[in-house]
Structure formats: structure tokens, C-alpha cells
Amino acid sequence: MIRHFIMNGTRDKGIISKLMALQARVDAISEESRQISASISTIISSLSQSTKRSNLEVIDALPEPKRIKEERNGSGLVTNAEGFVVVHTDGACTANGKVGARAGVGVWWGDNSPSNLSRPVTGGRHTNNTAEIQAATLAIAQARGLGISKLDIHTDSQFTINCVTKWMRNWKCNNWQTADKKPVKNREDLEALDREMAKGQLLLRWTHVRGHSGIYGNEQADRLAVAGAKMNP
Structure with a gap:
């Protein structure tokens, strides 16, 4: 959204610089959120498999x-x-x-x-x-x-x-x-x-x-x- 505004909106370099910095922060937060979500999913999957192995085994x-x-x-x-x-x-x-x-x-x-x-x-x-x-x-x-x-x-x-x-x-x-x-x-x-x-x-x-x-x-x-x-x- 911010990039779209930069490309199609203002030409003021100061505003553009601030908007680009803000976009970078948004991207960083999004990536961090994605990594945290992936880590949580991995932990949950690991715990689930561990629980299955700990109380149930089939031969x-x-x-x-x-x-x-x-x-x-x-x-x-x-x-x-x-x-x-x-x-x-x-x-x-x-x-x-x-x-x-x-x-x-x-x-x-x-x-x-x-x-x-x-x-x-x-x-x-x-x-x-x-x-x-x-x-x-x-x-x-x-x-x-x-x-x-x-x-x-x-x-x-x-x-x-x-x-x-x-x-x-x-x-x-x-x-x-x-x-x-x-x-x-x-x-x-x-x-x-x-x-x-x-x-x-x-x-x-x-x-x-x-x-x-x-x-x-x-x-x-x-x-x-x-x-x-x-x-x-």
C-alpha cells in the first residue's frame, strides 16, 4: 500500500524517504511475524509427535x-x-x-x-x-x-x-x-x-x-x- 502511494502519489523527497523507511519497518515486522508463526507451528508439531510417541506405540x-x-x-x-x-x-x-x-x-x-x-x-x-x-x-x-x-x-x-x-x-x-x-x-x-x-x-x-x-x-x-x-x- 505504501509503495503504491509512493509510485503514484507524492513527489516530495522528504515524504518519500519517510514512507520508504516506514515500509521497511512494516516489511521487517511482517517477516518477523512469519518466522514466529513458523516457529510456533514447528514447536506444536514437535510436541504433538512427542506426545504420540510417549504414550502410544504400534508394532x-x-x-x-x-x-x-x-x-x-x-x-x-x-x-x-x-x-x-x-x-x-x-x-x-x-x-x-x-x-x-x-x-x-x-x-x-x-x-x-x-x-x-x-x-x-x-x-x-x-x-x-x-x-x-x-x-x-x-x-x-x-x-x-x-x-x-x-x-x-x-x-x-x-x-x-x-x-x-x-x-x-x-x-x-x-x-x-x-x-x-x-x-x-x-x-x-x-x-x-x-x-x-x-x-x-x-x-x-x-x-x-x-x-x-x-x-x-x-x-x-x-x-x-x-x-x-x-x-x-
Whole structure:
């Protein structure tokens, strides 16, 4: 604007000199503002990524016993070489997707562990996905009660992992609607999982394991889930 005035307005050298100096100050302020804005954006992005790394980690499917050595700590819990307590969760459902379906959850901490859980799904939706989500939620709640600070959830449910790491943030921003504007089917259970993850300081890792492939912990969690489904009246 000032340059336009100089080019098309006054010819007074004194005024032109003052206007040019003023324009230089405006340019400097604009550049400084741009740099500050860029720095703030960088800091926010860095903090965001740091937060994601600090409380959420995902490992793709591999037979875990072949990859990370596990051992029992003093309390009998299974701990890997990185200090994460390993828990296996699973869900099972008879007649999944049909009338009369019955689902159960299984949470396995170790052989003969008093913390192992086998129970029916709560609520009106009895599906495999519901059971998988509820199993993970229960495991996180238990971990807090056991004083665990680093938890590695082993699950064969890629759906649950995707919900947590890819989809849930957008669903919440969109009032729990999918990209095609349909209600999220497992909203109630996912909200419960989200609330549980947000409590306290718990470093979470999600490890996807292959179901029914001979992984001992997964097989035990599946056994507990199947038994839980049979508890339904």
C-alpha cells in the first residue's frame, strides 16, 4: 500500500524517504511475524509427535515369541526386554452378526495369574469387535490397578488397533460419524476405551499378533474369551 502511494502519489523527497523507511519497518515486522508463526507451528508439531510417541506405540504382526524375549518379573507378570508388561487380549463371539449372538472377553497375564479374566460382553452389542474393544479396556484398567507403568497389549484385532491409532481422533472431531457420515457402530465401547487410556500415566504399546497361529498367550486369551461367551444366559 505504501509503495503504491509512493509510485503514484507524492513527489516530495522528504515524504518519500519517510514512507520508504516506514515500509521497511512494516516489511521487517511482517517477516518477523512469519518466522514466529513458523516457529510456533514447528514447536506444536514437535510436541504433538512427542506426545504420540510417549504414550502410544504400534508394532505390526509378527510371532512375538520369535522376536522379543519375555520373562516373568517378581510378581509373575510377563515382561519383555524393554520393560513392558505383556498382556494378551482377545474376544470371541458365537453366531457373530446374527440374532442370538453371544460374545465374551479374555485377558491373559500369565499361567495361573489371578488377574486373568474371562467374562461375557456387557451391553447390547454382542460382536467380535465389541469383545475385542472391551477386552483391551479391561486390560488397561487392570494394569493401572496393578501399578504397571508400561503395558504392551498383544491383540489379533487389527480393527481395535486401527480404531485407536488411525480413526478415533477423526470420529471424535466429527461427532462420532464416519467419513461417509454414518454413526460409528462401536461408539459406546470406544468412548470407554478412550477414557481408560486417558487416565493417569501409562505408556501403551499395541502389538498386533496373528490369531490362531500358535502364539501361546493369544491362544490362552482366546480360550478365556470363548469361555466368557458361554457365560451368557
